[in-house]
Amino acid sequence: MSAKKSILIINQSAPYGSSNGRESLDLALTCSIFEMPVSLLFVGDGLYQLINNQSPEQLQMKKHEAMLSALPMYDIDQIYVTAEDLSENGLTENDLAMPVTLIQRDVIASLIQQNDSVLTF
Amino acid sequence: MTLHVINKTPSNLPLYHRMLNGLSAGDGILLIEDAVYAGLSAHQALFEGLPIDIKLGALEADIQARGLTHRLSPTFTLVNDKAFVQLSCEHDKVVSWY
Numbered sequence: 001m002s003a004k005k006s007i008l009i010i011n012q013s014a015p016y017g018s019s020n021g022r023e024s025l026d027l028a029l030t031c032s033i034f035e036m037p038v039s040l041l042f043v044g045d046g047l048y049q050l051i052n053n054q055s056p057e058q059l060q061m062k063k064h065e066a067m068l069s070a071l072p073m074y075d076i077d078q079i080y081v082t083a084e085d086l087s088e089n090g091l092t093e094n095d096l097a098m099p100v101t102l103i104q105r106d107v108i109a110s111l112i113q114q115n116d117s118v119l120t121f
Numbered sequence: 122m123t124l125h126v127i128n129k130t131p132s133n134l135p136l137y138h139r140m141l142n143g144l145s146a147g148d149g150i151l152l153i154e155d156a157v158y159a160g161l162s163a164h165q166a167l168f169e170g171l172p173i174d175i176k177l178g179a180l181e182a183d184i185q186a187r188g189l190t191h192r193l194s195p196t197f198t199l200v201n202d203k204a205f206v207q208l209s210c211e212h213d214k215v216v217s218w219y
Contacts, residue, residue, distance in 0.1 A: 054187060055186060
């Protein structure tokens, strides 16, 4: 049997304004169930998905941050954020809902090369 | 007096420039939906050099949903749904930038 294909999911959409973030998580969890190695990159507006203390009760939507907290249970721990996106938004790792691996923006090209498939949301 | 309502993240820079270009003294800007991220202190350079007496607001429900309650620049006033309606009535025109 051939080795499982690895997948990189690039998240570049803010939460709540569109369903992209939720759909990307559905995909990540599904791939993980099929034992595919999953990496998640949150870049550009995608960084906003990770900001902590979200409270969408008034919008009557599910808390995105809470859905992200399911990732470790699915053994998804390759979660990347760029240091440039954090600093451009005046944020630090303490503003994020979960532990991430900080990378420089110029590492993204090698992340794309290392993975067999890449999908963007 | 015009109320300018914008709903995209500050990474849509041309949209912000189009809105700012359309401002007159005394107008209001209201950030809603994904635009509330423009209220982060780190993005305040966007609003430098505005005409005089521009009121800045951000929709409270959208701020809370996105975890920005304690991260909003103090130059912005929190606006709830009721105040949004009131602002819409107080201004002669409402222009949506999206």
